[in-house]
Amino acid sequence: MGLLIGSIGYGQSAVDSLLQELDATLADSKVYAEKKEVRIRELKEQLKAPGVDSMTRYGLYDQLFEAYRLYRFDSAMQFIFTKLEFAEATGRADWILDSKLKLSAVLTSAGMYKESLDHLEAVERELLSGTNLEFYYHTYKLLYESLRDYASDDTYAPYYDLKVRAYQDSLLGTLSPDSDGYLLESGVLLLSNGKLEAAEDIYRDIVNEREVPGTAAYARAAATLAHIYARQGQQGLQKKFRILSAISDIQAAVKENAALTDLAVQLYREGDIPRANRYIEFALADANFYNARQRKVEISEVYPIITGAYQMQIERQKAILGRYLGIIAVISVLLVIALVWIYWQMRRLARARKNLHQANVQLQELNQQLKEANFVKEEYIGHFLNQCSVYIEKLENYQKLVRKNVLAKKMNTLLEMTEPDAISQAELKEFYANFDAAFLRLYPDFVSEFNGLLDKGERVNLKNGELLNTELRIFALIRLGIADSNKIAHFLRYSVNTIYNYRAQIKNKSSIDRDQFEEEVMKIGAIPA
Incomplete structure (x- = not known):
């Protein structure tokens, strides 16, 4: 499915078309979830296979964690702990560090900030290098971003913001300037500094060139673009990218998402209450399935208002x-x-x-x-x-x-x-x-005169109590001057094809030229000049 992105202006008809696409995607959400379940079952079957070596087993635990991370919180927690226990059992320091960092990241996304900080502080910074070091700084940055947004006050939020910027600088210092990670983090930095147009250019490049629709990464980038357009006051583009983000979340079977909730709130403010209610109901069902408290709390703030x-x-x-x-x-x-x-x-x-x-x-x-x-x-x-x-x-x-x-x-x-x-x-x-x-009463001899136009063996026989049947009513309407099959079908509650078939069948039973049959019907009951 292609999702076209590019024009600065975005009309209502285009938004309506995307909303219809989102509705169709919501209707198919179980199909996308089943694909995810199939992949998870395949990974679990590989774990059960005999002779799985430690490297492969650790990789499978990691893949299962990643499969569940945005899909089901409790299952993700199960496999990250299993992965951590396995890493500790093997004594591999790099595996242990990797497991602890990913555990902290998922705890942050679920709103369990203290627990996340505890696990991060247990990581020895001196042992980290390469991608683990990058992820260490990134996880700390996400944690303090979440704490800053949660506090949202003049006392603690500024302190958390300083922490965010410090870890962001450290992260940018470890990333290669040519990497996608550096590009993404640069966009975040530009956005936090109010440089919206520059940030927009980066995220447009991501959604147009670097990410594929229907993935979690695409959904995140589209959601960020929607946030940029919201700050710029461009409501049409804001709605467009929220829709695209929601579509990608559903196609990627991402249950830990916010785009659909944000879209429901925007539609509510615009007065599209039925659609807003439908979307917030779906978002709540996703949050309940994902089973993390933070997402439920966020939705519970707007759910009663919309419903x-x-x-x-x-x-x-x-x-x-x-x-x-x-x-x-x-x-x-x-x-x-x-x-x-x-x-x-x-x-x-x-x-x-x-x-x-x-x-x-x-x-x-x-x-x-x-x-x-x-x-x-x-x-x-x-x-x-x-x-x-x-x-x-x-x-x-x-x-x-x-x-x-x-x-x-x-x-x-x-x-x-x-x-x-x-x-x-x-x-x-x-x-x-x-x-x-x-x-x-107008044409008392209609039935007998009508039968006189048919072959003897093909004449219409009415059931007991019937005055007219369907065939007779069709030609009664024709006698009244209503010859249009569309109008006859409308009157008798049949399809136009059915009316055509009835007319053709009766004409085929005619004792006169079938092309003259309806003209003769019009003469029934007529008074000569």
């Missing part, structure tokens, strides 16, 4: 729903009155049609008036029936919307009031029954 706002929004929607239900009740009464009136009008028109049929064919003027009245009648009935159909569809969609909103909070009582099939099916059955009765 409380979401609950308030649900309550407002319930109030609006109550008003809509009242409006629907009024409309339903008006529709019943309208149906009675239309039925009465159809009876009058049917009687007029019968009387006009019996009138003198020589009275051309009267006959023309009857045709005009018949035309108006057909157009009016067709329009009304279409409106009824549209209303029923809107009612169905409304019921589904209510169901969807309710399902999000499992409100069973309201669900029972808005079952999507109970009302619509009853209304459709009554609606079609009224249509059949009304149509046959």
Whole structure:
């Protein structure tokens, strides 16, 4: 999957597209977690293999620790202690130092600062060199950064900040100027000194050139860019890189993350409460799975605010729903009155049609008036029936919307009031029954005349109690002037392909030229000029 990065401006449509990508990634989160589990199981199986030498065993313990480090805190702790015990058993000083440093680092990320400091102070600085020395300074720097951010006051934070800068200088002094580590630490230093544009250039190079989307390193770099843009007041780019960071965290099965929480807070402030609630719920589930106190505490500070706002929004929607239900009740009464009136009008028109049929064919003027009245009648009935159909569809969609909103909070009582099939099916059955009765009052001989257009063995046989069936209703609508298959499908709640098939099947049974069949249907019940 390619995540394009580059433009300074970032529009809402691009952000919406990334949010959709994040939603799809969240939906597949179990797939990414299972990949992680498969890798962990493979490493554990290698540990069980006979004849594993000390070097390989130590490497497997380290790989298992790294696999769990950002995935599950308690398991990471288990394997770092196992790794440390094994290192001590072998007497390898470099392994012991490496294990202690990594133990301190994971304790810092979990908010266990005292324990982390205890382990660091137990490390003999004089024994360190190379990458262990670099990691020693880096771990101390991270610890004091965390303490500074945690204190966030005027008493202890400045002291911790001095410690951070001292260990940062030592770290930069040990790193090669050409290394990625030196580049990253330079970016951190620029950021802490307020040189945002220079820091932005470094982290843009990291996400564009040095790291691959879908990795923890990419997620960290994208999160730092989001922090830079937040300080610059560029909300669109801030949101973009928080989304990219969250996507990479999920794809890398990183449960110890902050990007999704930060994104939820930003969306909450922008008023996108449902999505903010969904993301903070997911972030809390990740924090519970990772099982480190610090991340849970951080999320607990914002979780009640976002979920409380979401609950308030649900309550407002319930109030609006109550008003809509009242409006629907009024409309339903008006529709019943309208149906009675239309039925009465159809009876009058049917009687007029019968009387006009019996009138003198020589009275051309009267006959023309009857045709005009018949035309108006057909157009009016067709329009009304279409409106009824549209209303029923809107009612169905409304019921589904209510169901969807309710399902999000499992409100069973309201669900029972808005079952999507109970009302619509009853209304459709009554609606079609009224249509059949009304149509046959206008065209009482429609069925027999329609069958007269078919081969004897192919004529339509109605079941007991049926006035019309689906095939007859299709051609009844055609007789009323509704020949568009889309409109017929909309009216009868079938797909357009189904309507095409019905029409084709009936035409194939015709006793006349199939191309003339619908023209002959239009003549059923017509009064000659």
